[in-house]
Every structure is written in C-alpha cells, then in structure tokens.
Amino acid sequence: MAESTLGLMASLKRLVHTLLAIGQTRLELLSNEWEEERFRISKMFIFGGFTLFFFGLSVLLATVFVVVLFWDTHRLLVIGGFTMLFFGAGFWALNAFRTLSREKPKLFSASLAELSKDRDQLVSRS
Template structure:
C-alpha cells in the first residue's frame, strides 16, 4: 500500500529538519566559541608570562643604568643626573601605559564567533525577505 504523507506529516518532517539544522548550527557555533576561548586563554597566559619577565629584566637594566649615570656625575651634577633620569623614566612609563590602553581597547575576544553570528543573522534576514 503506498504511503501518503498528509499535510501534518510533511509539516512535522519539515519542522524536524529545521530543528535539527538549528541544533547542528548551534553546536558548531558553540564549538567555535570554546576553541576561540581556549586560544585566547593560552595567548593571554603566554603574554602575561613574557611581559612579566620582560618587565623584570628591563627594571634591572634601568636600575643599573641609573646607577651608572649617577656615579658618572657624582662629583659635579648628581642631582641633575638623577632628575633627568627620573623624568625620562616617568615619560617612558606614561608612553607605555598609553600604548597598553590602546591595545586593551582593541576588541579581539571571540571575533570569529561574533562574525559567524552576524553572518547567520544576515542569512536569516535575507531568507525572511525572500519568503
């Protein structure tokens, strides 16, 4: 006996396919989210470790340079040498703080996930307009 699909069966099958597609798309987006989060975490940890070591080495180097400058000018202009060295260090510190602030304002977290959600929304809006 041939199987006749009535309107209810076709509607049920179509809605099941739509729900399955939505679940698959959601799972893909969730996996992308998790992968990006793990990459960002490892990048951040590496960046923090390297920045900490670099700051420690630079601090030692600057301390030794300041000591050298003060010893060189100890007899004649020790206060001026210490003042100029301090001014240069403060200016460099402010410049670096400004650069860190600019880097922190740049969005990079979950960039691919957000762009994928944007593409999904555009596809849905195009599909809605054609329907």
C-alpha cells in the first residue's frame, strides 16, 4: 500500500511539473508574440510618419510649382483642380487604410495554435 501511494505521489508530481513546464513555455511564446507585435506597430508608426512627411512636402512643393507656373493665366483653375485632386486622393487613402485595418493578422495565433495542439494531445491520451 505504501509503495502504491509513493508511486501515485511521484506520478502526480511529474504531472504537475509537466503542466507547469507546458504553461511556462506557452507564456514565453505569448510574451514573444506580444513583443514582436509591439515592435512591428512601432516601426509602422515611425515609417508611416516619415512617409507622410516627405510625400506631403513633395506634393506641397509640386502644387506651388504648378500654381506659380500658371499664375498669370489660370491660377484659380489650377488651385481648384489641385484641391479636387487632393480631396479624391484623401478619400482613396482613407478607403485603403480602412481595408488594411480590417485585414490585420490575428494576435497570438501561434500561441493559440500550440494550445490547441496541447488540448488535442491531452484529449487523445484520455
């Protein structure tokens, strides 16, 4: 009787140790995914800011150039045309932004897949 109790306790300890190791591994994977996502988003903001600044500056300078070029003949027509062009480009960019924001990858997908595998293995052993 004492040997079966010791064997049961050792088996229970191994089971708890295994479950804790699995949990620790999954938490480390979750933490890595969280850091990767944070890094990716911060890079997107930095490069997005640079992109907006430089493209905005180039569009502004090109507009000023064309307006000055047509200053004596059709300046109001050119300013109105650029206004409509930029307004349309703004709506196009807004639409593209909405589309991209809806297509984001699922957060913690690798962790969820690993947890699903663990659950399937535990169910198959039962």
